[in-house]
Structure formats: C-alpha cells, structure tokens
C-alpha cells in the first residue's frame with residue numbers, strides 16, 4: 001500500500017527561499033495496523049531479540065509501601081538499515097529497536113529516561129537464536145494503556161520537513177508568519193505530524209528546551225523518532241473542509257467514527273504526550289549515547 005502526502009500550499013523555492021537552508025529530510029512512517037514479523041521494520045509487534053539476552057526492565061518504581069518493583073519494557077519500534085538507510089547506524093549494526101517502560105514517567109526528561117526508554121543497536125545476522133514470545137506488558141497491573149503500541153506495519157514516504165517558529169531565527173519566523181497572514185494561508189509546511197523519522201518537532205506547547213544537547217557528551221541532539229497520537233489533524237475530518245495536506249490521498253474516502261477511519265488517523269493507539277506528540281532525540285555524535293525524550 002502506498003500512502004501519499006499532498007503538496008503544501010507553500011512552495012519554499014518559489015514563495016519563501018529563506019526557508020530552504022532549514023529544510024531537513026524526514027520519513028513519514030504511515031503505520032497501519034497489521035501483523036509484522038520479528039525481522040522487519042514496524043511499530044509495536046515483535047522485535048528480533050536474542051533468547052540468551054535478558055529482557056530489559058524498568059527498575060524505577062516503588063509501590064505505596066516504598067517497595068521497589070520492576071516492569072518489563074515494551075517493544076515500541078524496530079527499524080532496519082535496508083528499509084531506512086537514512087538512519088545513522090553505528091558501525092557494524094543494521095537494526096535498531098526502541099523499548100520503553102509501559103508506565104508513565106514524570107516530565108520532563110532532559111537527560112533521557114535512563115532505564116525507562118532505551119534504543120538497542122544490533123546486527124541482525126548475529127541474532128541466530130531469537131526469543132519467541134515476549135513479555136506481555138499488560139500482565140503487570142501497573143501500566144499505562146497510552147504507552148503500549150498496537151502492532152503496525154509501515155508504509156514509509158520520504159518528505160521534506162521545515163522547522164516551526166521555535167527553531168527558526170526570530171526575524172525569519174516573524175517574516176514567514178507575516179507572509180502567511182497577508183495571504184490568508186495556514187502553515188501546512190512545517191513540523192510534519194504523525195509518526196516520522198528525522199525532521200523537526202513542533203515545540204509550541206513547551207518551547208525549546210534550554211539546551212537540546214546530549215547528556216553524556218553535550219553534542220547537539222537530533223530528532224530520531226516522532227510519536228504522535230494522530231497521523232493528521234482532527235479538523236480535516238469535517239467532510240466540507242478543504243482537503244488536509246497530511247491526510248494521505250489514498251485514504252480521503254474514510255470517515256471518522258468508522259473503524260477504518262479511526263485506524264487511519266490513530267493507528268498506533270498511543271497517547272504519548274497526553275494526546276499530543278513527543279520526540280525521541282539521539283546524540284548527533286554517537287547515537288548509542290542515552291536517548292532523550294520530550295513530550296508536548
């Protein structure tokens with residue numbers, strides 16, 4: 001299945017060339033519910049895990065009596081180098097897996113979630129004896145439904161992303177805003193919504209963090225994965241509305257309230273960031289340094 005984003009009403013090369021130096025590639029993942037296998041790229045679903053390697057746990061919890069307990073992490077995503085050559089895999093690796101704690105952790109997480117949110121970089125061929133059956137995150141009474149993804153297959157689409165106001169030079173952000181207002185246009189160019197690799201996060205809820213840098217080596221952080229409650233904005237569901245850019249062209253016949261429509265707009269079923277979106281950032285110098293997670 002091919003899923004396609006409509007062109008923006010704004011063509012930067014024609015309309016606003018000063019934006020061009022800020023363009024950044026991104027991959028809309030277009031997750032859709034399915035039954036992915038352990039060897040491919042997916043959100044939710046089974047990851048390729050060595051049977052001999054202990055399944056990771058979050059140890060950062062205490063019950064009301066102060067007794068510590070652990071929660072098995074839940075597999076959130078897996079990406080292969082074959083599917084996503086744009087990921088900067090460390091030498092010798094071709095598979096990356098994201099696992100996180102199924103219970104909510106307090107905000108913010110400027111230095112990452114420690115043991116609660118982890119990327120694992122592997123060489124797939126080295127996993128010769130894979131684990132069959134992974135811990136059920138719902139087996140433990142303490143979990144947050146919004147942190148557990150439904151199993152989804154991916155339909156990647158390469159797009160160009162641009163930063164929101166927070167990451168543009170102030171003068172340029174103001175001029176772009178004025179340009180839009182004078183033409184009665186809505187910005188449908190910057191901070192592409194939905195699940196994506198790379199590109200820019202929309203920071204309008206919290207503003208930019210004081211320092212967007214690696215907690216280990218202070219190199220700049222870069223957006224690795226955006227998680228989003230919705231693949232495209234809710235307003236686009238009104239049938240009389242002008243077509244929304246981010247609702248895939250192939251799915252515009254779907255309507256809210258029916259199962260296929262909801263599965264298209266909220267395929268993963270997570271509400272990371274309390275119904276908005278969140279970004280997992282990695283170190284630009286070494287993606288093996290602990291990742292940082294920011295919600296909006």
Ligand SMILES: [Zn+2]
Nearest residue numbers: 058101103116
């Ligand atoms: Zn935890």
Ligand SMILES: [Zn+2]
Nearest residue numbers: 214217283289
């Ligand atoms: Zn670093």
